[in-house]
Amino acid sequence: MASRTTLNARNLEALGTGPLAQLLMEVTTGNAAARRKLRLALAGAQSPAQAAREIARRLTSIANARGAIGWRKRKAAIDDLATQRRGIVAQVATSDPAEALALMWRFLSVATPVIDRCRGGEEAVIAVFRDACADLGTLVAAVRPDPEALRDAVFEALVDNRFGQCDGLVGVLAPALGDAGLLELHQRFDALCAQPAETPSDIAAWRRRRLARRALQDIADARGDVDGFVAQTAPEQRHVPATALGIARRLRAAGRTEAALAALDAVTDAAPPAEWQTARLEVLEALGRGEAAQAFRWACFERDLSADHLRAYLGKLPDFEDFEAEERAVALAMEHPDLGAAVRFFLDWRAPGRAAEVLIRRRDEIDGTDTEGLSRAAEALEPDQPGAATLALRAMIDAALRQGRSGQYRQAARHLATCAALAPRIDARTPIEDHDTHVARLRREHARKTGFWSRVEG
Incomplete structure (x- = not known):
């Protein structure tokens, strides 16, 4: 059973409203975010209309703000935005969904000025506005606004979608827009995309066309129009793995597997990512091209040394052939560049x-700057391969000292202590420098790295 002094809702309720109110006033003094939450709660307690006015005032302040949002202010800014969004949903929408819908569109309109002020970490801010897009689906379904007004609101939001904050909005609102609404939006964005640039270096025209193409792709997705989606993809972008993957997935979903393979094979990247490789293998198997899939698995293994590809390759070989193939793979890995x-x-x-x-x-x-890979290797090899583990640790130590990375000195000192602990277990036949000789060399070559040596001695 929890103590009566434990901080939880039940124990705080026992204090009574008077003491709690006094405590809230004390703990929120100097905390603008907390006081805004209290004001919104008080407004909501009076009436949803009062809550709506409070939210509208705050959105105006947010839109008019000019200060940069750096990492110190980012969390507070995100919390403030989330508070306004939750207020619209929880305090206004329950009794006045039409007013909540208007507020949510207004909330979405502050995205560009807010994200413009960010100095890093925009993804977390953008996520709040994408949550608002999801809320719009619920609100629009409840309000059933005038179709023309809805199309206008969606058009304005997508024209302002500079940071991708409205990605997914068309899909959310597609049921409410209907075929007629989606077609009209397509026509409007098609016309926007066709507007000529005033000059060859017209950045505004380039940005306008880019936003229009993105909107046209979303509309094509909502209409199930794969060719429409592909048509809005710049030809030079179709050679990018992520773009080709998106096109191929849509083509496969439409039952056009051959076209999906052609889309994937348009990639010119010499080392495409694993996700693209997996998609190509799935397409080859779906087309019944098992031999081509096996050849591709081996080619991927040769280039990337992917254990997953090798397992899949061996798993499809006849009995006894897999042993020889594994030996060939091990030999290749031993000499891999x-x-x-x-x-x-x-x-x-x-x-x-x-x-x-x-x-x-x-x-x-050994590349001592590969701290992630070498740390994993050292940890895995310490129990039974102390000599190899020591080489991995020494490489990281040498790299940190040689490049003067003082932020890594503490970890490098720990690595050196681990090397000392491993030294007695290293087989004398292992061709590596003994521990004392290694430390002496470090002292000669890096005598002035006092920050490192103080941690070693400590």
Whole structure:
């Protein structure tokens, strides 16, 4: 059973309204965000109309603000926006959905000036406005506004969609817009896209066309028009893996698998991401091209040393052939130009002995700046491969000292302590410098890195 002094709602209610009100006044003094929440709560207690007026006033203040939103102010700004959005939904919409709908459109209109003021971390701010787009679907369904007014509101919001804050709005409102509404929006954005630029370097025209194309793609998605979506994709963008992947997924959903493969094969990236590789394999299998899929799996493995691709490749081979293929894969990984990729592969393949072997044999190629990969290798190899683990740790220490990265000195000192603990367990036949010699060399080469040595001695 919780103590009566534990901070929870029940214990606070026991204080009574008077003491609680006094405490709230004390703890919110100097806290503008908290006081705004209290004012909104008080307004909502009077009436939804009063809450609406309070929210409208706050949205005007937010729209007119000019100060930059850096990392120190970002959390408060997001909290403030979320408070206004929740107020519209919880305090206004329950009794006056039409007023709530008008407020939510107004809320969405402040997105551009707010995001313009951000100095990093815009994604979290944009997410609040995308939540508002989802709320609009519920409000529009409840209010059933005039179709023309709805089309105008959607058009204005998408014309202002500079930061993607309204992405998904068309899909949310498609049922309310209907075929006629979607067609009219398509025509309006098509006309906007066709407007000529005043000069060859007209940035405003370029931005207008970009926003129009994005809106036309959303409308095409809502109408199930794959060709319309593709038509609004710039030809040079169709060679980008993420764009090709989006096109291919839509084509597959429409049952056009051959066209999906052609879209994926338009990519010119020499090392496309894993998501694109997976999609291409799925398309090849769907087309019944098993041999081509196997050849592609092996090609992906050769380039990236992906353990997942190799497992899938081996799993589709006849009995006994998989053993020979695995040996060939191990030999390829041992000589792969990217040592870090080779180590990651052997760890993923659960072959720590091979990972240690390649680290020791190719120790001059270890990249000490790969802290994530080397930390993982060191942790995995410490129990049974202390020599290889030591090489990984030393590489990170040397890189931190050589580049003077003082922020890494504390971790480098810990790595050196780990090396000292591993030293007695290293086989004398392992061809690496002994611990004392290594430390002596570090003291000679980096004697002036006092920040590091103070942490070592500490």
